[in-house]
Amino acid sequence: xxxxxxxxxxxxxxxxxxxxxxxxxxxxxxxxxxxxxxxxxxxxxxxxxxxxxxxxxxxxxxxxxxxxxxxxxxxxxxxxxxxxxxxxxxxxxxxxxxxxxxxxxxxxxxxxxxxxxxxxxxxxxxxxxxxxxxxxxxxxxxxxxxxxxxxxxxxxxxxxxxxxxxxxxxxxxxxxxxxxxxxxxxxxxxxxxxxxxxxxxxxxxxxxxxxxxxxxxxxxxxxxxxxxxxxxxxxxxxxxxxxxxxxxxxxxxxxxxxxxxxxxxxxxxxxxxxxxxxxxxxxxxxxxxxxxxxxxxxxxxxxxxxxxxxxxx
Amino acid sequence: xxxxxxxxxxxxxxxxxxxxxxxxxxxxxxxxxxxxxxxxxxxxxxxxxxxxxxxxxxxxxxxxxxxxxxxxxxxxxxxxxxxxxxxxxxxxxxxxxxxxxxxxxxxxxxxxxxxxxxxxxxxxxxxxxxxxxxxxxxxxxxxxxxxxxxxxxxxxxxxxxxxxxxxxxxxxxxxxxxxxxxxxxxxxxxxxxxxxxxxxxxxxxxxxxxxxxxxxxxxxxxxxxxxxxxxxxxxxxxxxxxxxxxxxxxxxxxxxxxxxxxxxxxxxxxxxxxxxxxxxxxxxxxxxxxxxxxxxxxxxxxxxxxxxxxxxx
Numbered sequence: 001x002x003x004x005x006x007x008x009x010x011x012x013x014x015x016x017x018x019x020x021x022x023x024x025x026x027x028x029x030x031x032x033x034x035x036x037x038x039x040x041x042x043x044x045x046x047x048x049x050x051x052x053x054x055x056x057x058x059x060x061x062x063x064x065x066x067x068x069x070x071x072x073x074x075x076x077x078x079x080x081x082x083x084x085x086x087x088x089x090x091x092x093x094x095x096x097x098x099x100x101x102x103x104x105x106x107x108x109x110x111x112x113x114x115x116x117x118x119x120x121x122x123x124x125x126x127x128x129x130x131x132x133x134x135x136x137x138x139x140x141x142x143x144x145x146x147x148x149x150x151x152x153x154x155x156x157x158x159x160x161x162x163x164x165x166x167x168x169x170x171x172x173x174x175x176x177x178x179x180x181x182x183x184x185x186x187x188x189x190x191x192x193x194x195x196x197x198x199x200x201x202x203x204x205x206x207x208x209x210x211x212x213x214x215x216x217x218x219x220x221x222x223x224x225x226x227x228x229x230x231x232x233x234x235x236x237x238x239x240x241x242x243x244x245x246x247x248x249x250x251x252x253x254x255x256x257x258x259x260x261x262x263x264x265x266x267x268x269x270x271x272x273x274x275x276x277x278x279x280x281x282x283x284x285x286x287x288x289x290x291x292x293x294x295x296x297x298x299x300x301x302x303x304x305x306x307x308x309x310x311x312x313x
Numbered sequence: 314x315x316x317x318x319x320x321x322x323x324x325x326x327x328x329x330x331x332x333x334x335x336x337x338x339x340x341x342x343x344x345x346x347x348x349x350x351x352x353x354x355x356x357x358x359x360x361x362x363x364x365x366x367x368x369x370x371x372x373x374x375x376x377x378x379x380x381x382x383x384x385x386x387x388x389x390x391x392x393x394x395x396x397x398x399x400x401x402x403x404x405x406x407x408x409x410x411x412x413x414x415x416x417x418x419x420x421x422x423x424x425x426x427x428x429x430x431x432x433x434x435x436x437x438x439x440x441x442x443x444x445x446x447x448x449x450x451x452x453x454x455x456x457x458x459x460x461x462x463x464x465x466x467x468x469x470x471x472x473x474x475x476x477x478x479x480x481x482x483x484x485x486x487x488x489x490x491x492x493x494x495x496x497x498x499x500x501x502x503x504x505x506x507x508x509x510x511x512x513x514x515x516x517x518x519x520x521x522x523x524x525x526x527x528x529x530x531x532x533x534x535x536x537x538x539x540x541x542x543x544x545x546x547x548x549x550x551x552x553x554x555x556x557x558x559x560x561x562x563x564x565x566x567x568x569x570x571x572x573x574x575x576x577x578x579x580x581x582x583x584x585x586x587x588x589x590x591x592x593x594x595x596x597x598x599x600x601x602x603x604x605x606x607x608x609x610x611x612x613x614x615x616x617x618x619x620x621x622x623x624x625x626x
Contacts, residue, residue, distance in 0.1 A: 198618075201515075202514075203622075204622045208622055212617075213618075213621060214615075215618070217614065218614055218618070295611055298534075298607070298608055298611050298612075299611075301527040302511075302515070302527075304525075304526065305511075305515060305526075305528070305531070306515055309515055309516075309525065
């Protein structure tokens with residue numbers, strides 16, 4: 001199968017490497033020139049479960065990719081959320097009307113952008129539990145097992161989803177067809193949306209936030225807003241399950257001592273956050289469905305304000 | 314007149330000193346033992362518009378004041394907001410049914426506490442423009458001019474207010490009867506409520522907050538909540554005036570480069586804030602009047618959460 005990995009960071013490199021080793025025709029597309037140069041020169045290097053491997057995979061800067069001759073059967077999207085639209089523009093000339101697009105980005109609402117470039121029936125959404133570490137330009141570390149759930153967005157397109165499941169499984173990516181992928185994606189976003197922005201704003205780890213007096217009240221208000229927006233789209237989101245998962249994240253013996261990635265992005269690395277693709281989507285959909293979402297709105301505004309004050313880029 | 318200054322910090326010391334020099338029988342009540350000891354030993358020292366003066370005024374720790382023989386005609390309240398209830402308990406045995414109580418605390422809603430100790434018709438609310446600096450235990454610096462507006466809370470009690478205006482004016486405190494003191498107090502609290510908590514949370518000065526993209530939207534939402542609560546109590550609060558005053562505070566050439574006192578309290582000095590007496594009052598009154606106040610609620614929760622994370626006391 002002819003596959004574009006659009007966004008060849010840590011996770012994109014894992015998927016590209018495993019799919020290429022399974023004899024698919026893979027190209028990587030990215031915007032980080034140093035990484036592109038390293039892979040062009042030395043191949044994609046990986047510590048793959050302890051074994052040092054080198055995979056020769058073509059890689060292109062997204063600024064130049066439109067000129068190449070490659071007609072994709074499948075695109076796997078792995079960009080940062082704010083780079084998605086730009087990436088889709090860059091690769092649009094390589095898409096045809098049968099090209100399937102699998103979105104594996106963090107956050108929610110990406111289909112609203114993807115559908116501007118791809119027929120609705122060709123869009124697949126997924127949730128992956130694989131991990132990957134970027135060790136430097138052209139070099140990743142791939143350890144442990146993972147899985148991926150995915151589903152077609154268009155009604156009756158299960159065959160499209162199953163075709164992609166099969167390709168991923170041939171590459172050992174442990175894919176499963178999901179009958180409610182939007183629920184899984186909303187659940188993950190809701191857990192992030194109730195914790196990440198707050199820890200970023202308050203400058204604390206998840207456990208420190210979790211043990212404060214108002215944590216439960218704030219979290220419940222945010223979760224209620226996610227559920228109202230999910231309901232309006234007939235996406236089922238179970239409040240008790242979400243709250244239980246958030247509560248378990250407060251535990252210092254699980255992930256409580258971690259600072260969320262948004263804190264790393266903004267406070268540690270002075271980078272713009274993905275808040276618009278977590279709480280910000282709830283705000284946007286709230287306007288669309290005329291549902292009040294004051295906590296997500298205020299939190300999104302506060303994170304953007306903090307970005308501006310810190311001069312994040 | 315027999316006057317208790319309840320809370321003899323910088324401002325209480327100014328009022329106590331000026332009223333004592335005008336031949337009133339004044340006692341100071343405070344909780345800071347070092348300050349009390351210094352005044353008992355050396356008198357209240359002040360640099361009073363350039364002149365070094367010493368005023369011998371009795372001062373008591375609020376823990377011991379209940380045992381003294383002093384029947385107050387007037388109490389002027391100058392505590393921190395969170396110390397008010399405790400102070401009123403401490404001095405309650407010195408109050409009689411004619412004692413007038415003038416509240417000059419920052420913030421709003423203090424009458425809800427005062428009325429538990431004092432007949433409604435004896436309560437006066439005021440707003441003062443005087444300033445004062447505490448230079449150390451027993452020593453203040455008093456420069457410049459000021460004024461004070463005040464009004465009776467009980468209907469038809471203008472005579473009570475005017476009596477106090479006269480006593481204050483005899484001491485040079487430049488007092489005026491106000492026909493709408495609650496409007497002035499709400500206006501001041503609204504300006505503070507739209508800026509102080511946010512700068513504290515975001516760790517920035519007023520100008521830095523003011524120039525961010527979402528500042529206007531956030532400020533307007535908070536101001537709308539103050540106005541809704543003021544309306545419910547028939548307190549007039551002019552939106553354009555409030556917004557204009559907030560906007561002028563963003564100017565780096567006026568007070569824009571200052572960090573609000575709440576930022577000093579919490580971030581610099583690790584002290585609990587007065588948020589419950591600014592935005593928190595809007596939350597409390599919102600519940601009472603069944604008016605939704607999500608921005609004030611979330612902001613109050615966030616400031617308390619930050620207090621807990623920093624272990625503020």
